[in-house]
Structures are given as C-alpha cells and as structure tokens.
Amino acid sequence: MTSSTLTITPVSEHVGAEVSGVDLANLDDAALQTIVDAWGEYGVLFFRDQALTSPQHIAFAERIAPIDVNKFFTPVDGYPQIAEVRKEPDQDVNIGGGWHTDHSYDPAPARGSILLAREVPPEGGDTKFMSVGAAYDGLPDDLKKTISTLRANHSNAHIFGPESKHAKEVGHRLQNPDHVGGTTHPLVIAHPQTGRKMLYVNAAFVTGIVGWSEDDSNELLATLYEHLVRPEYSYQFSWEVGSIAMWDNLATWHWALNDYHGHRRLMHRITVEGVELSAAA
Ligand code: SIN
Numbered sequence: 001m002t003s004s005t006l007t008i009t010p011v012s013e014h015v016g017a018e019v020s021g022v023d024l025a026n027l028d029d030a031a032l033q034t035i036v037d038a039w040g041e042y043g044v045l046f047f048r049d050q051a052l053t054s055p056q057h058i059a060f061a062e063r064i065a066p067i068d069v070n071k072f073f074t075p076v077d078g079y080p081q082i083a084e085v086r087k088e089p090d091q092d093v094n095i096g097g098g099w100h101t102d103h104s105y106d107p108a109p110a111r112g113s114i115l116l117a118r119e120v121p122p123e124g125g126d127t128k129f130m131s132v133g134a135a136y137d138g139l140p141d142d143l144k145k146t147i148s149t150l151r152a153n154h155s156n157a158h159i160f161g162p163e164s165k166h167a168k169e170v171g172h173r174l175q176n177p178d179h180v181g182g183t184t185h186p187l188v189i190a191h192p193q194t195g196r197k198m199l200y201v202n203a204a205f206v207t208g209i210v211g212w213s214e215d216d217s218n219e220l221l222a223t224l225y226e227h228l229v230r231p232e233y234s235y236q237f238s239w240e241v242g243s244i245a246m247w248d249n250l251a252t253w254h255w256a257l258n259d260y261h262g263h264r265r266l267m268h269r270i271t272v273e274g275v276e277l278s279a280a281a
Contacts, residue, residue, distance in 0.1 A: 008038050012235035014134035017042040025056040040193040044129045044247040054079045061114050065272035068110040071179045072160050085267040096256035100204030101249045105156040107183045111274030114246045115267050117239040121260035128255040130234040136199040147187045151210040155182030186279035197280040
C-alpha cells in the first residue's frame with residue numbers, strides 16, 4: 001500500500017480526519033509516516049473496513065510505538081497486549097462513559113490508543129472526541145497566564161481502586177483493581193510530536209491542582225472543563241465492525257456514549273507508550 005493511494009479528509013473544524021485508500025495490515029513506510037504525521041495534525045484518525053486479525057492489530061500498533069499494556073482491563077484471549085472494551089446486554093455501566101483521556105495517571109502517559117470495533121450495537125455506541133489543543137487556543141489570555149505554571153494531580157484510585165463505585169460495577173471485567181497510583185503533570189504541556197500547547201487536565205483522573213485548596217482547585221477545574229466541552233471542539237464518530245479510531249491521548253479527550261442498553265458492544269484496544277510530559281514554554 002503506497003501513500004499515493006491514501007486520502008486524508010478532515011471530519012470537523014478542530015479534531016479528527018478519516019483516512020481512506022489504506023490497508024493497515026499492508027502499509028509501506030511512506031504510508032505509515034503519512035499516518036503518523038496526520039495523527040499529530042488531527043488528534044484522531046478514523047479508518048473503515050480494516051479486517052485486522054489480533055496479530056495484525058498488534059503489528060500495526062508496534063510500528064507506531066511500543067505497546068503500553070493496560071493494567072486493569074481484561075485482555076483478549078491469547079493476546080495480553082490487547083484490552084477488551086466490552087459491554088454486555090445485561091450490563092448498565094460501560095468503560096469510558098465520560099470525557100477522559102487514557103492513562104493520564106501514569107508518569108509517562110500512553111501516547112495513544114488504537115481501538116478496533118469487533119461487535120457494535122444496531123444503534124448508538126458512538127464515541128465523541130475533542131481537541132484539547134483547540135480548547136487551549138480558545139482560552140482567554142488571563143486564564144492562559146494563570147494556568148501556565150500549574151500542575152495537576154492525576155490518580156486512578158477512585159476509578160480502579162477496590163472501593164470505587166466504578167470498580168464495583170464493572171469489577172468483574174477489570175483486573176488488578178488494587179494496582180492503583182498517580183502522578184502530577186503540567187496543566188499546559190508541549191505536545192512531544194508537534195510542540196503544540198495542549199490543555200492537559202481531565203475530569204476522570206485529575207483530583208486537584210498541586211498546592212491549591214480543594215475549593216480553589218475545584219473552581220478552576222470547573223471553569224476549564226466547562227470551556228473544554230464546548231461543542232465546537234468535538235466530533236462524534238459512528239462505528240461499524242472493522243472501524244478503527246487511532247487517537248492521541250495528549251491531544252484529545254474521548255467519551256464512549258452509553259446509549260445502547262440491551263446490546264453487546266465489543267472493541268479491542270491497544271494503547272501505545274508515550275513519554276514524560278514537559279510544560280509548554
Ligand atoms: C475508551 O475509553 O478507551 C473506550 C472508548 C470506546 O469504547 O469508544
């Protein structure tokens with residue numbers, strides 16, 4: 001597959017592009033580089049009709065970066081590198097059912113995730129993606145100045161810890177519920193691939209601003225979250241079996257909509273390694 005057959009079409013003003021004319025199981029190096037460049041530019045890439053086997057899914061991910069094996073989700077049988085994102089017809093709570101970005105509680109958070117749809121409900125089950133770079137650009141200057149030197153605490157204990165509501169509800173499908181931890185990151189990071197400034201906080205894993213009182217911290221985070229969720233920064237993707245979304249955890253948030261009760265939705269997710277994050281200058 002050469003890059004000359006590959007077409008990249010933006011899907012919204014600020015986030016996402018659909019890549020067509022490509023077979024991810026059979027990519028030459030030029031096509032791969034085009035995809036990596038587009039990933040940096042658009043934050044999330046969508047591919048259709050990719051009938052990848054699990055070994056092909058793993059091989060594609062390993063050409064992007066080493067795999068960052070998820071510590072909590074049930075792996076696909078025989079493939080510990082692939083996490084199942086599964087919701088059964090009898091289950092109420094889904095995985096990723098609120099705005100977040102994956103693994104932000106790690107000192108070197110996973111750079112991205114490559115999610116492949118295996119079973120989709122007849123309707124619903126879309127995923128929303130949002131650009132945290134566009135959201136940063138849209139902040140007022142005084143707020144940009146306020147947050148420029150701040151760091152946030154990120155933790156997974158309230159999600160994956162043994163006492164968390166989430167772990168109790170979906171616990172039978174998560175592993176290592178006591179493998180919890182956290183770290184701090186700058187609120188405004190320089191993206192390691194593009195250098196673009198990104199607003200790196202998320203409501204799922206951020207527990208407060210380092211050195212701030214709980215009240216002040218909550219007030220600032222609420223202001224930032226209200227801004228981040230403005231509809232112009234986001235795009236909603238509808239899945240078919242064989243669709244892939246490859247998102248950049250440093251450039252986007254995502255949210256798996258939970259609107260298909262009574263049906264199974266099964267996705268295979270591979271998460272790839274990132275680096276320790278630097279504050280934007
Ligand atoms: C996730 O949060 O990684 C899952 C996204 C999805 O299932 O659409």
